[in-house]
Amino acid sequence: MALYVRVAVTLLLLPTLADSLVRHYKFNLVLKNTTKICSSKAIVTVNGRCPGPALYAREDDNVLVRVVNHVSYNVTLHWHGVRQRQTAWADGPGYITQCPLQPGQGYLYNFTVTGQRGTLLWHAHISWLRATVYGAIVILPKKNASYPFPKPDKEEIIILGEWWKADTEAVINQAMQAGIPPNVSDAHTINGLTGPVPNCSPQGTYTLHVEPGKTYLLRIINAALNDELFFQIAGHHLTVVEVDATYTKPLTTPTIYIAPGQTTNALLKADQPPAKYLITVSSFMDAPVGVDNLTNYGILRYPGTPTAATMVLTSPPPLNATAMQSNFTASLRSLNSKQYPTAVPLTIDRSLFFTVGVGVNPCATCVNGSMLVGDINNVSFVMPTIALLQAHYYNISGVFTDDFPAAPPVIYNYTGNPPSNLRTMNGTKVYRLPFNSTVQIVLQDSAAIAPESHPTHLHGSNFFVVGKGLGNFDPNEDPKSFNLVDPVERNTVDVPTGGWTAIRFRADNPGVWFLHCHLEVHTTWGLKMAFLVDNGNGPNESLPPPPSDLPKC
Structure with a gap:
């Protein structure tokens, strides 16, 4: 019989505290085996089904998710869109904020959904396991708070x-x-x-x-x-x-x-x-x-x-x-109401220009003597063997460098024909941001092979989509049409085929935060990088110590 691996999830709701206090939701996740139809190969899912169970909480609630890995794969879970304020250790991308859970290991994800309400998702964040390991996160408004639209039946x-x-x-x-x-x-x-x-x-x-x-x-x-x-x-x-x-x-x-x-x-x-x-x-x-x-x-x-x-x-x-x-x-436009204002940064401390795309590098062992690669600013990201956040916190040298380029090293017609000798460099590089700095990134599609859309996800912060256009970004003319009044606020945005997207955010969350294309094939090829946001002043603006059960590499 065909086999597929499941994550068995049992929901235990702890006693509700007074409405003025944080409520706690606890979830237990265990990986086991079961069967799959239409395949002779093993896959991973949750509770023997796909999608997995929805996780429910209210705005400002604390969520505890206990995960135990009983399968042969290394596993991590990511709470996509949860801002993880001072809880970077719970973000989940493998080798970025944590080492993966090896078979037999467990980990307690502990985070609070601060100032958020609506729909998000959780999914595996290592290799291609998120093909079947995913589910919904539903963050309800605070008790007695209403939706800013007609209440559905x-x-x-x-x-x-x-x-x-x-x-x-x-x-x-x-x-x-x-x-x-x-x-x-x-x-x-x-x-x-x-x-x-x-x-x-x-x-x-x-x-x-x-x-x-x-x-x-x-x-x-x-x-x-x-x-x-x-x-x-x-x-x-x-x-x-x-x-x-x-x-x-x-x-x-x-x-x-x-x-x-x-x-x-x-x-x-x-x-x-x-x-x-x-x-x-x-x-x-x-x-x-x-x-x-x-x-x-x-x-x-x-x-x-x-x-x-x-x-x-x-x-x-x-x-x-x-x-x-x-x-x-x-x-799409932000609501920008009195209760839900649009806090788009109007002044910028760091202005970055990132080309994103897919190219070709030589490969002696590959079928055609070449291999497809993804890159940002001509850097194909190399996954470390020690989690970046752990290396940052403990000052472990040799894991990464903080010299990720703020602009592409080679300037050319990004949506036209690239230089014939253009090759990507490999590296584990991060871009360092001061705490509370305001950041603008122009994400420019590049056509080393062909222009292509890139839905891009930022961990640790939402951002505002202030502009978008086709062709090459013009730094003199295009900012004149930026929407700084009610731009849509997102955590994932598409970079249009043969075009660009401009986003803004405030780096007020200390830690290491992934930026990557959410087409998994492009991420696998190296279309990813990470920001390192430094501590601010005092414990409320600093990365806390890791939990005692943080998985080890």
Whole structure:
């Protein structure tokens, strides 16, 4: 029988304290074995199912997650979008903030969701294990606090993912040895359901049951490894009210674009005649790059609809629907209300220019004598064997250098033809930031092979998306059109194909924080770097000591 590894999760809610005090939620996670359909290879999931269980808390609650590794892989978990104020040791990326949990090891993740409310996700953050190790984080408003939009009648978590028949660890390991792109996934999933997949036993079809006249808050999460996605429901519009756990001005749209790592909360009004309505999840890719282009289908169903009733159909956007994707992202705005102001930095202490892209380096042992690499400012990041945060805290020399370049070392037409002799350098480099400094990063797509979209995630801080455009960034003209009033606040943003994105944030969280493309294949190739934020003054502005059970390398 086929095997797959599971993370068994038991939820124990500790006694609730007075409303004015921090409440504590405790989760226990244990890894075990079970079976998987449509594969003869082992994978890792949670509680014998995928997605794993949702973790619920309220704004400002303390969350404790106990993880015990009983599988053969090294494992870490990352709480994607949780700001981890003075809890960098709980952030989770392997060899960045912690050494991984080796088989038989355990670790208590301890963090507080300070000043956050909305939808986030958790996932494995080592190798390609997050293909199946993921779940939702739902941070409810404080008790007696209300949403800044009409209260929904019901809430529904919808997690989008990718399904692989093969062992994803073998897929990427073989590709890395050959120096070529890995195979793409075999299907997309909606809450773990693949729908009809060729050459595979039926896995079931996701169904959203609604009642006429009621309003539903859909908590939509893209947990896919490598695919940017479109989501839509036939005959219905969706009103976006939050992205990446930050409230937005309401945006009504028939189609939602969502990149890997991003979350979107949208209101759905069940205001159509009772029937069955098609739900579609399809890929976005406007570059000549291989992608899983198999559309997954779900069903929105009103009560009393006969099983044989005709389906109300919708056509998913084309694979290269650039205008639709661009218009959606450009239309998002922060709520910027009195209760939820937009604290975008207006003055900048550090202005950085990062080229992000994929290139080719020589490789004597690879199939074509070359290998694909990812880089930021021509540096392909090399993962250390000791966690960067541990090396920083204990002043362990030789693990990293703090000379990551603030601008690309070679200036050229980034969206045109690169120099023929352009090669990336390998290094474990960080960029050092003073505590509380304000930072602007222009993320510029580069076309060493071909321009391509890069959904980029920053750990440890949210940021404001102040500008975006096509072509090469113009430092004299483009800042004139920056939005410094109500830019959307996110933790993951796309760098458009052949274009640039400008973000701003305040470095007020001491520690080491990862910045990387959330297309896992690009991260594997080296499209990543880290910021080192120095301590400020006193214990409230300093990195605390590591917990006693921090895993050792």
